[in-house]
Amino acid sequence: PFASIAKATLASKHSIISCITDHIRKAVDIVGSDYLEIKHPILFNFHAKLLLSMFNDPEKVDEMMLAKLMPFIENGVKSPMKSFRYSALVVISQLVLTVKLKEEILNSLCKLLITKLRADTAPASLSTLMVVFQQQNVQNLSKNTLKKLLRHDESIDVWKILKDLAERTDTTKFYNVLWAELV
DSSP, X not given: OHHHXXXXXXXXXXXXXXXXXXHHHHHHHHHOHHHXXXXXXXXXXXXXXXXXXXXXXXXXXXXXXXXXXXXXXXXHHXXXXXXXXXXXXXXXXXXXXXXXXXXXXXXXXXXXXXXXXXXGGHHHHHHHHHHHHHHXXXXXXOHHHHHHHHTOOTTOOHHHHHHHXXXXXXXXXXXXXXXXXXX
């Protein structure tokens, strides 16, 4: 049954993913984000599951599909709600694991992860960024984006997070791009 829901998601302009996203926005306006995160985390799980189901068959993922789905991923990353951000990070990780993305899409994903970095989810966001670099062929990022990463406010110790990540995972591709752009 879920496959038919996923299929219908892309079939129309008023898809179920749009309805779920609108429902989350309206619920935040009515009851607030804290209440929504505590009492209704299933909304974020369902949102992520719908998006993830779109990438089950990498052969069917094309630019048109990505153009439809990227705004929903962006909403999650930009959200003030941690649960929504985490679900978007999971979707990005799965996307880069299953689909070979073009450079402009990769650059926009990396820029989104860097520019919308928040203190409470910074380690997860930077971990997701490392997954993007490990699984895809990111050739470069804009100097301004990289400078923004390195100049985040004091509430985010980017260098400490990157050091911790380097101890646990391969960050070579990221550092190669970082140094090539900054030097």
